Amino acid sequence: MTKIPHRFYLSEEEMPKQWYNLRADMKEQPAPMLNPATLKPATLEDITPVFCTELAKQEMDSTTPYFDIPEEVQEMYKMYRPSPLVRAYSLERALDTPAKIYYKFEGNNTSGSHKLNSAIAQAYYAKEQGLTSLTTETGAGQWGTALSEACSYFGIPLTVYMVKVSYEQKPFRKAVMQTFDGNVIPSPSATTEVGRKILAENPNTTGSLGCAISEAVETAVNTPGCKYVLGSVLNQVLLHQSIIGLETAKAMEILGEYPDIVIGCAGGGSNLGGLIAPFMRDKILGKANPRIIAVEPASCPSLTRGKYAYDFCDTGKITPMAKMYTLGSGFIPSANHAGGLRYHGMSPILSKLYHDGYMEAVSVEQTRVFEAAVFFAKKETILPAPESAHAIRAAMDEALKCKETGEAKTIVFGLTGTGYFDMTAYSAYLEGKMTDYIPSDEELQKGFDSLPKIPGIQ
Ligand SMILES: *Cc1c(COP(=O)(O)O)cnc(C)c1O
Numbered sequence: 001m002t003k004i005p006h007r008f009y010l011s012e013e014e015m016p017k018q019w020y021n022l023r024a025d026m027k028e029q030p031a032p033m034l035n036p037a038t039l040k041p042a043t044l045e046d047i048t049p050v051f052c053t054e055l056a057k058q059e060m061d062s063t064t065p066y067f068d069i070p071e072e073v074q075e076m077y078k079m080y081r082p083s084p085l086v087r088a089y090s091l092e093r094a095l096d097t098p099a100k101i102y103y104k105f106e107g108n109n110t111s112g113s114h115k116l117n118s119a120i121a122q123a124y125y126a127k128e129q130g131l132t133s134l135t136t137e138t139g140a141g142q143w144g145t146a147l148s149e150a151c152s153y154f155g156i157p158l159t160v161y162m163v164k165v166s167y168e169q170k171p172f173r174k175a176v177m178q179t180f181d182g183n184v185i186p187s188p189s190a191t192t193e194v195g196r197k198i199l200a201e202n203p204n205t206t207g208s209l210g211c212a213i214s215e216a217v218e219t220a221v222n223t224p225g226c227k228y229v230l231g232s233v234l235n236q237v238l239l240h241q242s243i244i245g246l247e248t249a250k251a252m253e254i255l256g257e258y259p260d261i262v263i264g265c266a267g268g269g270s271n272l273g274g275l276i277a278p279f280m281r282d283k284i285l286g287k288a289n290p291r292i293i294a295v296e297p298a299s300c301p302s303l304t305r306g307k308y309a310y311d312f313c314d315t316g317k318i319t320p321m322a323k324m325y326t327l328g329s330g331f332i333p334s335a336n337h338a339g340g341l342r343y344h345g346m347s348p349i350l351s352k353l354y355h356d357g358y359m360e361a362v363s364v365e366q367t368r369v370f371e372a373a374v375f376f377a378k379k380e381t382i383l384p385a386p387e388s389a390h391a392i393r394a395a396m397d398e399a400l401k402c403k404e405t406g407e408a409k410t411i412v413f414g415l416t417g418t419g420y421f422d423m424t425a426y427s428a429y430l431e432g433k434m435t436d437y438i439p440s441d442e443e444l445q446k447g448f449d450s451l452p453k454i455p456g457i458q
Pocket residue numbers: 112113114115142143231232233265266267268269270271272341385387388416417418
């Protein structure tokens with residue numbers, strides 16, 4: 001057999017022309033979203049005031065397995081896709097493992113992450129619908145950057161509520177968004193009612209993703225021709241991100257490979273849901289049985305220590321409620337947490353699959369994550385995003401287990417992005433100033449206390 005190349009790219013013709021909707025093959029569906037006003041399952045009419053019509057349809061569709069990727073979206077994808085499937089020969093040698101390690105590298109675009117895959121789709125549908133502006137939130141800044149890029153390409157004005165701690169720590173992220181005409185506002189802000197309320201209660205807050213979401217939704221609902229778009233968690237985002245998994249599965253097929261283990265970092269679950277989609281389908285249909293592992297930070301452990309319950313997707317409690325693994329919408333990760341993946345909840349699709357035993361989850365402490373990041377950077381010459389380094393850590397740990405057992409497992413992980421805007425965190429690690437923080441059960445309980453009480457349900 002010919003040697004597997006270091007970097008394998010599909011040709012343009014081989015690129016997927018459709019997204020895959022994993023729900024269509026799930027044996028049991030995720031619980032329906034609830035309308036917070038009526039506590040009844042949310043309908044298409046309930047969510048269309050907030051989302052673009054086409055995206056609302058995708059959100060609610062649990063039966064259509066494949067959606068055509070619109071031509072214009074495919075065209076923009078081709079400017080940075082296919083992304084390479086890399087065989088980590090150098091990392092394998094350094095770990096002295098018999099395992100074969102592959103990673104799907106999504107950092108090769110200006111946003112520096114996989115988020116552009118969904119941003120393009122969402123900006124496209126907004127333009128198609130004739131919307132005149134969009135709002136969103138961003139945590140570490142990748143989503144805001146990705147959406148700014150997509151919105152400027154399609155000519156739609158965008159307001160980005162950026163979690164205050166990131167706004168202050170990452171001025172260059174802000175500048176990139178502004179380069180693409182994004183209007184960036186630190187959250188919580190005085191521009192919304194929910195922001196003013198949160199500031200009144202807690203003037204020194206460094207903000208949270210949930211809070212930024214509330215502000216973005218409020219502005220969208222109060223502005224004519226404006227809708228809110230979200231970069232993770234939602235079913236529609238996992239649908240768009242399936243491009244990652246579809247490309248990976250096709251590339252592996254061409255290379256004559258199939259993964260024993262698929263690993264991804266999990267914030268809201270979009271890259272993981274996208275990467276695993278075709279492999280999870282095989283698993284659900286009994287065609288293969290890969291292990292699928294979600295990796296999350298020990299300081300924000302929604303799958304490993306959260307509750308499977310209905311919760312709001314935002315701190316302001318104005319979005320529909322979703323049943324998911326959650327730490328409570330009131331949960332705000334410790335300020336020393338530098339590694340991204342700060343969201344309190346998890347994609348309802350992934351939550352259901354995890355609950356039903358199709359998936360494993362591990363949590364890792366951030367110093368071990370950065371140790372893996374630096375090790376990986378030196379071997380593979382890519383400076384990973386801290387988020388991605390969670391997956392690197394778990395992949396290295398699995399490869400080291402193979403070294404002990406002598407098994408030559410095939411491991412695939414998602415390298416979601418690059419870390420150039422995270423050098424403050426890298427410096428803290430390199431200077432030995434980074435600490436680990438694991439919330440106590442009592443601290444987590446405070447977040448759980450914020451879970452909604454729903455008569456007859458929870
Ligand atoms: C946003 C982000 C993540 C986490 O988001 P998911 O929705 O869980 O995929 C991971 N890696 C990078 C580089 C990101 O920008």
